[in-house]
Amino acid sequence: MTKNIMIVGVGGQxxxxxxxxxxxxxxxxxxxVKLSEVHGMAQRGGSVVTFVRYGEKVAEPIVxxxxxxVLIAFEKLEALRYAHFLKEDGVLIIxxxxxxxxxxxxxxxxYPKNIVEDLEKVHTVYKMDAMExxxxxxxxxxxxxxxxxxxxxxxxxxxxxxLKVIEKTVPPKTVEINKKAFLAGYEG
Amino acid sequence: xxxxxxxARGAYEAGVKVSAAYPGTPSTEISENIALYDEIYAEWSxxxxxxxxxxxxxxxxxxxxxxxxxxxxxxVASDPLYTISYGGVNxxxxxxxxxxxxxxxxxxxxxxxxxxxxxxxxxxxxxxSQEAKDFVKFAYELSEKYDTPVIVRxxxxxxxxxxxxxxxxxxxxxxxxxxxNPSKFVMMPANxxxxxxxxxxxxxxxxxxxxxxEINRAEYKDTSIGFITSGIPYQYVKEACPDASVLKLGMVxxxxxxxxxxxASKVDKLYIFEELEPVIEEQVKAWGIQAVGKEIFTVQGxxxxxxxxxxxxKEAVSNKExxxxxxxxxxxxxxxxxxxxxxxxxxxxxxxAGDIGCYTLGAVPPLNVIDTTICMGAxxxxxxxxxxxxxxxxxxxxVAVIGDSTFLHTGVNSLMNMVYNQSTGTVVILxxxxxxxxxxxxxxxTGKTLKxxxxxxxxxxxxxxxxxxEHVVEVDxxxxxKLEQIVKExxxxxxxxxxxxxxxxxxxxxxVFPYKCKPVxxxxxxCGMCLKPGCPALxxxxxxxxxxxxxxxxxxxxxxxxxxxxxxxxxxx
Numbered sequence: 001m002t003k004n005i006m007i008v009g010v011g012g013q014x015x016x017x018x019x020x021x022x023x024x025x026x027x028x029x030x031x032x033v034k035l036s037e038v039h040g041m042a043q044r045g046g047s048v049v050t051f052v053r054y055g056e057k058v059a060e061p062i063v064x065x066x067x068x069x070v071l072i073a074f075e076k077l078e079a080l081r082y083a084h085f086l087k088e089d090g091v092l093i094i095x096x097x098x099x100x101x102x103x104x105x106x107x108x109x110x111y112p113k114n115i116v117e118d119l120e121k122v123h124t125v126y127k128m129d130a131m132e133x134x135x136x137x138x139x140x141x142x143x144x145x146x147x148x149x150x151x152x153x154x155x156x157x158x159x160x161x162x163l164k165v166i167e168k169t170v171p172p173k174t175v176e177i178n179k180k181a182f183l184a185g186y187e188g
Numbered sequence: 189x190x191x192x193x194x195x196a197r198g199a200y201e202a203g204v205k206v207s208a209a210y211p212g213t214p215s216t217e218i219s220e221n222i223a224l225y226d227e228i229y230a231e232w233s234x235x236x237x238x239x240x241x242x243x244x245x246x247x248x249x250x251x252x253x254x255x256x257x258x259x260x261x262x263x264v265a266s267d268p269l270y271t272i273s274y275g276g277v278n279x280x281x282x283x284x285x286x287x288x289x290x291x292x293x294x295x296x297x298x299x300x301x302x303x304x305x306x307x308x309x310x311x312x313x314x315x316x317s318q319e320a321k322d323f324v325k326f327a328y329e330l331s332e333k334y335d336t337p338v339i340v341r342x343x344x345x346x347x348x349x350x351x352x353x354x355x356x357x358x359x360x361x362x363x364x365x366x367x368x369n370p371s372k373f374v375m376m377p378a379n380x381x382x383x384x385x386x387x388x389x390x391x392x393x394x395x396x397x398x399x400x401x402e403i404n405r406a407e408y409k410d411t412s413i414g415f416i417t418s419g420i421p422y423q424y425v426k427e428a429c430p431d432a433s434v435l436k437l438g439m440v441x442x443x444x445x446x447x448x449x450x451x452a453s454k455v456d457k458l459y460i461f462e463e464l465e466p467v468i469e470e471q472v473k474a475w476g477i478q479a480v481g482k483e484i485f486t487v488q489g490x491x492x493x494x495x496x497x498x499x500x501x502k503e504a505v506s507n508k509e510x511x512x513x514x515x516x517x518x519x520x521x522x523x524x525x526x527x528x529x530x531x532x533x534x535x536x537x538x539x540x541a542g543d544i545g546c547y548t549l550g551a552v553p554p555l556n557v558i559d560t561t562i563c564m565g566a567x568x569x570x571x572x573x574x575x576x577x578x579x580x581x582x583x584x585x586x587v588a589v590i591g592d593s594t595f596l597h598t599g600v601n602s603l604m605n606m607v608y609n610q611s612t613g614t615v616v617i618l619x620x621x622x623x624x625x626x627x628x629x630x631x632x633x634t635g636k637t638l639k640x641x642x643x644x645x646x647x648x649x650x651x652x653x654x655x656x657x658e659h660v661v662e663v664d665x666x667x668x669x670k671l672e673q674i675v676k677e678x679x680x681x682x683x684x685x686x687x688x689x690x691x692x693x694x695x696x697x698x699x700v701f702p703y704k705c706k707p708v709x710x711x712x713x714x715c716g717m718c719l720k721p722g723c724p725a726l727x728x729x730x731x732x733x734x735x736x737x738x739x740x741x742x743x744x745x746x747x748x749x750x751x752x753x754x755x756x757x758x759x760x761x
Contacts, residue, residue, distance in 0.1 A: 011518060023350055034316075035350035037190075038292060044546060044625075045724055046518035060427035061316075061349040061420070064494045066506020077513055084508040100727050101516035105719065106554050107728075109514035131739070140739045 002055030003155075004063040008082045009074030010099050011045045014144040017170065018072070019050040021148060024165040025157050026054035034061040045102075047078055072151045074144060075099050076115045083119055092119060093151045094127040095143060126150055133184055142174075142181035149185020159186060189353040191346040194317040195284055196221030197353065198324025199254050202280070203361035204228055206246035208239035210597065211626040212258030213293035214347035215286035219256060220629075223638045227358065232629055232638045235564070235597040236261035240268045240283060247281040247337075248373055250364035252328055256284035259300050260563065264598065269337070270307045271375050274383040276335035278364045280328035283309075287343045289463045290490040293625070295544065295563060297488065299464040300341050304441050308387050310394055311339045311441040312403065313419040317351035319403075323438060326403060332364075334390050341440070343463065345420045345490060395442035403438025406451050413500070414455025416448065416468060416479070421461045421491050428496035443471055452477045459500060463491050520549050522725040523701070523742025525665035525691035526618055529589075530555040531721045531746065532671045533616075538585055538679065540616075541574070543567040543599065545591040546625045546693075547618050554722040558589065565590070565598030571613045572606050580612050584679055587614045587687075592648060593623035593631045600651070606684045607655050614678045615686045617648060618665070620693040628696060652686045659685035666691055668749055694742050703743030704761045705736050711755035718747040718756060 005022060007015045019035055026033040031054040038048050051063045068086045072093045073079030079094045086092060094116055103109040119125050128150055130143035137146075145166070152162055163179055170178045189197065195218045199207060207230040209219040223230040233239035236257040246253035257265060262285045269283065285300040304311045312327050314320040320342065327338040371379045398404055411433050415425045418437040425434055435451040437443070452458050452472070460469040460481035469481035484499045485491070497503040520527045526547040533540060533550075534557050542548055542558035543566060551558035560570055567588035575583045590599045595617050606613060623629040630636040635645030652660045659681060663671050671689065678685040692699060705725075714732035725740035726747060736747070736756070748756040 010516065012521070020350075027352065032352060033350070036345060037348045037350075044518040044521060044549070045516075047516040058351075059423040059430075060493050061345060061351070061423065062490075062492065064492055064505070066508060077516070080511045081513045081516075082510075084506070084510045099724070101514050102519050102554070102722050102724065103514045103516070105722065105724070105727060108553070112511075112513060 002053055002058055004068050005052040005070045005072070006063050006068045006082060006085055007050040007052070007072045007074070008078040009048055010078065011048050013074045014141070015048050015050045015074065018144050018148050019052055021165055021169045022052045024169050025161055026052070028161055028165055029157055031055060032058045034058045036061040047081060049082065070151055070154055072147060074147060077101065077111065079119060080112060080115050083123060086123055090123065091154045092123045092125045093147060093154075094119070094125060095131070095147045096127050096129045097131050097143070128185070128188070130185070133188070134181065137177065137180055137184060139177050142177055145178050145181035146185040149182040149188070152182070152186050162186070189317045190217055190348065190350050191314075191317050191320045191342055192217035192348070193221045194320040194353050195256070195324055195340065195342070196225075197355065198321040200225045200228060201321070201356050201358050202325045202328045203252055203359045204254050204328075205251040206243060206253040207231070207256070208233045208242035209256040210234065210236050210239055210261060211623050211629040212261050212286070213626055214288060214342070214344040215256050215258045215261070215284065216626045216629065217347070218284055219638060222254070230638050232631060234632055236265040237267060240265040243281060243283070244268055244272050247277045247279045248366070249278070250366050251279040252361055253279060254282050254284065257286070258294065259285055259287045259298050260294060260296065261285070262300055262303055264564065266303060266307070269309065272337050273307045273309045274380055274387055275373050275375055276383075277331050277337060278366065280331035281337040282324060282327045282331060282340055283337055284340045284342065286347050287341060287464065289343055292344050295561065297464065299467065300339065301440055301467040302465055304339050304341075305467065308391055309337055309339050309441070310334070310391075310439060311341050312438055313341045313440050314346065314438070315419050315422040315436070316346070317349070317353045319438070320346065321353055323403065330394075334394055336390055341419070343420055391442045394439075395445055398439050398442065398444035399447040401439060401444070404444050404447055405436045405438070406447065407434045407436065408454065409433050411454055412456045414451060414458050415461050416451065416458065416472065417461040418468070419463070421463055424491050424493040424496060425461055427493035428501065437468065440468060443468060445475065448472060449475065449477065452479070461485065461491070461496070517552060518549060519722060519724055520546060521694050522723050522740045523694040523744040525620055525689065525693070525744075526550060527555070527721045527723065528666050528668060528691075528744065528746050529616065529618060529671065529689050530557045531750070532668050532675060533557045533587065536672065536675055538587055538675065540587050540589045541567045541571040543588075543590040543594050545594055547589060547591055550589065554720060564594055565602055568599050568602035568615055569605060571615070572602065572609065572611045575611055575613055576609070580682065583613055587616050587675070587679060589616045589618060591624065592617060592619040592621065592633055595648065596632050596646065603652065603686070604655055607657060611684045612682050613684060614675070614681070617686060617688045619648060619688050619690045622693050622696055624693045624695070628693065648688055657684055657686055659683060660688065661686070662688045662690055664691060665689040666744055666746065668746070694744075701742045702761055703745065703758045704738055704741050705743055705745060705748050705756050705758050706738075707734055707736060708755050708757050711753055713753045713755065715752070717750045717752065720750070721746060723747060
């Protein structure tokens with residue numbers, strides 16, 4: 001059975017790094033895996049999506065509407081934008097950060113209120129203000145790995161394997177802080 | 189492995205010795221990965237025409253060579269491509285063209301297969317990372333066997349998807365001997381007439397031989413439905429209809445006609461499932477074969493498995509309404525020097541003929557400075573055309589804006605034209621010391637090669653001066669007062685002029701950000717001036733004052749300069 005994971009966020013939040021760790025762990029566990037990323041102009045502060053699919057044999061590299069087992073959202077509005085990709089029993093992991101899109105900053109649109117509360121009414125939601133947590137760890141950039149740690153609880157890989165793959169994937173200088181961040185999400 | 193990494197690996201394993209490219213999404217990572225192999229000489233060329241010619245030269249000299257580019261790069265390279273199709277090769281020659289269905293990062297959605305058909309060049313189309321590697325190797329065999337350049341066509345979804353790849357050793361291919369052969373490589377009319385005859389024969393032979401190529405594969409299962417497909421769409425077919433019969437074409441030009449006719453005769457209902465143009469479909473239908481294709485499938489954007497489930501299997505797919513949420517278009521980064529330049533141009537009411545790069549975002553709100561964007565280098569020549577059509581006064585509130593890398597790509601020709609044909613326009617070169625949008629590749633003016641060697645850098649200022657342009661000014665992109673003064677002077681001038689705004693891309697490695705901007709307590713007059721350039725680090729609070737996100741702010745100081753009330757300060761980070 002193929003498992004479908006989506007990571008959504010705002011360009012620059014580190015969706016690529018996170019998806020590569022995910023890809024790494026599925027390979028480590030002996031699955032076939034396909035990852036699909038977005039590069040180029042869309043990365044510049046726009047809404048970005050990454051797909052990870054793993055299973056015995058994976059054909060299609062993208063996750064379609066209504067198919068995601070786990071949706072990892074690095075930002076609240078992006079959680080709402082892609083929530084319809086979740087399966088009925090899919091799990092939604094939200095970083096409770098609010099990044100206003102330019103359309104909101106300019107007053108052309110309003111940032112929706114009570115996003116998380118509304119999503120909780122229809123989906124299984126796990127949430128955290130990972131940015132705050134990351135600041136406590138002394139590096140605001142690792143919030144994405146904290147969220148990955150939260151999501152990892154809903155996947156079938158051991159903690160040790162996760163830590164091993166993180167060690168292999170992130171830049172050498174940042175291994176320790178990233179491991180700490182992962183554990184903050186995984187055990188928090 | 190990313191599809192693009194796999195292509196690079198394929199080049200390595202195939203014994204390629206020379207690679208040349210100009211960066212362009214979704215092709216850039218091919219060269220970046222090739223550069224990691226010591227056995228391959230790899231370069232960023234100033235544009236795709238140059239890159240292709242470099243690869244052609246390498247091929248003629250007897251080694252295997254590759255040129256890679258995005259789909260619109262093929263247009264720039266089409267001049268050498270159309271003619272080397274006649275000349276053929278000595279060492280194998282492969283051109284990788286990356287199409288972008290869905291326009292994730294492009295100005296059009298053109299289909300390289302159409303170009304290849306017109307140029308009489310064979311095209312291979314892999315459908316995952318493993319095939320990307322394997323097809324590149326096979327492409328070199330075909331190239332040398334049939335004396336032809338070969339195009340390997342990818343799409344964004346292949347180039348930027350990762351899948352597992354089995355690696356092999358590099359084949360060391362012996363260089364082909366070089367013998368002078370003007371009838372092949374001097375394409376003047378008498379020689380080209382003869383070569384055209386050869387090319388037609390070659391394509392016919394490949395169409396026949398293609399019926400037994402392993403990469404053209406009929407997978408017979410349930411024969412009530414059959415699909416002819418290739419590339420990434422093959423994966424959607426396998427996902428939605430794992431039990432249907434499939435003719436998977438690895439070579440999409442020329443088409444293996446007999447194989448297709450045989451497959452068509454064995455299935456009850458035939459569908460042709462190809463993204464973008466009906467390239468396979470039109471040929472198949474012209475042979476009198478009944479098939480369904482673009483009647484039910486679009487010529488726009490990417491395909492998916494759900495399209496098959498919905499249109500053919502008539503299955504109900506999830507059709508939950510997406511939530512209505514504010515759009516989040518891409519924007520210039522916090523601290524981007526382009527924002528500063530556009531803020532000045534906007535204040536002066538200037539229209540810009542734009543170009544291709546991150547700075548194309550100067551066309552969208554809140555900046556709204558750019559009026560036109562066509563293709564690489566077009567900013568300068570379109571401005572010139574406007575002046576020639578409507579006279580000097582018409583462009584007194586216009587400039588051309590172009591990035592440093594784009595200027596060296598094809599802008600420089602247009603600037604020569606301005607000098608030669610006596611334009612009075614002003615060109616603003618947004619020099620951020622890199623090729624920004626594609627992820628920071630070096631170019632001729634950065635002083636560093638793709639392999640990381642330090643080399644003399646083209647001096648853009650001197651280059652413009654050498655063309656005979658008297659008025660060339662360099663200015664710090666964030667010195668908005670000085671820049672405003674210069675823009676006023678130069679657009680008013682009755683002569684061609686160039687303003688080079690300098691400041692490195694904020695995302696460039698090694699940048700340090702010693703400052704942060706902060707609101708000064710109780711000083712904000714809620715005028716909103718600081719919000720006008722649309723910096724994503726700034727947000728408006730409910731009471732009308734502003735907040736600055738200190739994790740996003742790079743301390744460029746633009747908002748501080750715009751605030752007339754001293755309500756924003758730039759402090760040590």
